[in-house]
Amino acid sequence: xxxxxxxxxxxIGKSNANAALDALEDPQKxxxxxxxxxxxxxxxxxxxxxxxxxxxxxLEDDYKIALxxxxxxxxxxxxxxxxxxEFTAAGDSTNAEKFNKLATLAIQRQMASEKxxxxxxxxxxxxxxxxxxxxxxxxxxxxxxxxxxAKRDELVARARNxxxxxxxxxAVKALDMNDPTSEINRFESKIRADESRVRGAAELAASSxxxxxxxxxxxxxxxxxxxxxxxxxxxxNILEQGTxxxxxxxxxxxxxxxxxxxLKAxxx
Numbered sequence: 001x002x003x004x005x006x007x008x009x010x011x012i013g014k015s016n017a018n019a020a021l022d023a024l025e026d027p028q029k030x031x032x033x034x035x036x037x038x039x040x041x042x043x044x045x046x047x048x049x050x051x052x053x054x055x056x057x058x059l060e061d062d063y064k065i066a067l068x069x070x071x072x073x074x075x076x077x078x079x080x081x082x083x084x085x086e087f088t089a090a091g092d093s094t095n096a097e098k099f100n101k102l103a104t105l106a107i108q109r110q111m112a113s114e115k116x117x118x119x120x121x122x123x124x125x126x127x128x129x130x131x132x133x134x135x136x137x138x139x140x141x142x143x144x145x146x147x148x149x150a151k152r153d154e155l156v157a158r159a160r161n162x163x164x165x166x167x168x169x170x171a172v173k174a175l176d177m178n179d180p181t182s183e184i185n186r187f188e189s190k191i192r193a194d195e196s197r198v199r200g201a202a203e204l205a206a207s208s209x210x211x212x213x214x215x216x217x218x219x220x221x222x223x224x225x226x227x228x229x230x231x232x233x234x235x236x237n238i239l240e241q242g243t244x245x246x247x248x249x250x251x252x253x254x255x256x257x258x259x260x261x262x263l264k265a266x267x268x
Contacts, residue, residue, distance in 0.1 A: 031151075035148055053131050066113045074110045080100070080106055
């Protein structure tokens with residue numbers, strides 16, 4: 001359990017550190033540093049190659065010296081041998097022996113110089129091969145550096161373009177957020193809401209007036225009805241007052257009695 005917690009904490013810390021490093025990285029500075037590092041590597045390689053070439057030239061010089069010494073010692077050996085022969089012919093054995101020894105010594109020196117030159121040949125050939133490879137490597141590194149510089153310039157230009165485009169997009173986004181038409185739309189929406197409230201209030205007021213007028217019409221109708229009823233009652237009273245004596249005069253007592261009798265019989 002503890003290992004799992006520590007492992008998670010380590011991953012979180014590592015991710016945060018990487019994010020911080022990514023935020024701190026400047027593409028141009030990083031690429032410039034790579035170019036500088038590669039240039040320094042080339043300079044160090046050039047120094048090493050120059051030293052190798054110097055060593056080769058020393059070997060070649062020593063080889064030439066050895067060949068020259070061998071040639072000179074050969075000439076000295078020949079001269080001493082000729083001189084010994086002259087003294088031998090003259091009967092001077094002492095000088096003849098002396099120059100024979102010198103000729104022998106010269107031959108020995110010649111052989112040593114030739115051996116030195118012979119031993120130097122394979123080393124010189126190897127060093128020449130190494131120098132050629134190092135020169136080729138230097139040329140390759142120089143070409144790679146040119147490609148790196150060209151790529152650096154391209155990436156820096158692209159990074160600048162991306163940054164400029166990002167700034168432009170941020171500016172356009174800010175303009176969109178601060179677009180005056182959005183405020184106009186908001187005000188228009190508010191005004192339309194106010195207009196709709198006014199229309200609703202007007203319709204409500206109109207319906208209220210219609211109700212009032214309707215009540216007035218109902219009142220008028222009621223008044224008219226009452227007036228008509230009053231008029232009818234007045235006419236009825238007038239008729240009753242005008243016809244009562246006639247009824248009394250026309251109805252006979254016998255008829256009244258007959259009706260009363262019928263009512264009584266019906267109630268029984």
